[in-house]
Amino acid sequence: MNEASMNRRQLGLTVAVSGLGLAHHPSARSEGIASVDTTTFGQRHLELVQSSVVALSSHEASSGKGLHILVNELRKKSALSEEQAKFLHETVDKVEKDLQDARQFLEVQMQNAKRVGGELIDAIASIVSKSILWCMEFAARLPSEEKKRIVMKDFAGAIQGAIAGIGLGSIAAFSGISIPLLAAGGALAGSAASSLDAASDALVKYPAKK
Numbered sequence: 001m002n003e004a005s006m007n008r009r010q011l012g013l014t015v016a017v018s019g020l021g022l023a024h025h026p027s028a029r030s031e032g033i034a035s036v037d038t039t040t041f042g043q044r045h046l047e048l049v050q051s052s053v054v055a056l057s058s059h060e061a062s063s064g065k066g067l068h069i070l071v072n073e074l075r076k077k078s079a080l081s082e083e084q085a086k087f088l089h090e091t092v093d094k095v096e097k098d099l100q101d102a103r104q105f106l107e108v109q110m111q112n113a114k115r116v117g118g119e120l121i122d123a124i125a126s127i128v129s130k131s132i133l134w135c136m137e138f139a140a141r142l143p144s145e146e147k148k149r150i151v152m153k154d155f156a157g158a159i160q161g162a163i164a165g166i167g168l169g170s171i172a173a174f175s176g177i178s179i180p181l182l183a184a185g186g187a188l189a190g191s192a193a194s195s196l197d198a199a200s201d202a203l204v205k206y207p208a209k210k
Contacts, residue, residue: 048164062149062156062194067092070159077166079120079183087116088159091128095151099144102151103132120162123184127158127191139203146202153198154191161190 052061055073059066068089075085087109094102106129109115110122131154135147142150165186166179 044164044167048160048167052160052163061160062152064092064096064152067152067155067159070156070163074159074162077163079162079166079180081118083116084118084121087121088124091125092155095128095132095148095155099132099135099148099151103129103136106132119178119180119184120187123187124155124158124162127187128155131155131191134199139199141208142202142206146206150198150202153194157194158187158191160194161186161188164190 052070052073056066056069059069061067061070071080071085071088071092074080074088075082080088091102091106094105106125110125110129128151131151132147135142135150139147139150162183163186165183168182168186
């Protein structure tokens with residue numbers, strides 16, 4: 001793994017932990033948080049994967065069709081309004097067509113005072129936008145399809161992470177962290193983990209010219 005990929009991994013994982021809001025939250029050391037049985041997380045993981053596999057059917061999670069399905073899954077969990085789900089569906093379509101146009105679309109939306117807001121939407125929009133930027137700046141040598149594959153892996157990881165975050169409602173109840181913020185932290189953790197293999201594999205496959 002080259003230095004750029006390693007730096008990205010370290011930054012992604014570090015920010016993911018703090019993004020969950022647990023490390024610095026005043027309630028994180030409370031008796032309530034301590035009572036959360038983390039040995040059940042394996043079962044939660046199994047249930048999440050199984051439900052996602054069933055929903056995705058034969059579609060890859062990071063494909064256009066797969067991303068649309070995952071957005072619908074978030075909507076079913078009442079994590080998104082109809083307007084927010086529409087925004088994410090539109091983002092999927094734009095990422096599939098052209099990464100630069102997709103980033104411009106996301107940047108405009110994030111700077112718009114009347115944007116489709118919310119902690120989770122803002123988190124996913126920011127993650128996808130910066131994923132595109134990373135591909136353009138640090139992985140410029142990659143073919144366009146490889147760049148798109150990395151971004152869509154990030155996108156899928158963000159949504160899956162958000163779904164996982166929503167499932168940790170017990171932590172939200174004990175800590176006072178809102179479920180949307182927990183979902184946003186999950187989106188960050190999920191995208192950092194999901195894109196790592198895609199990014200490192202692509203950079204190894206297409207090494208920098210000496």
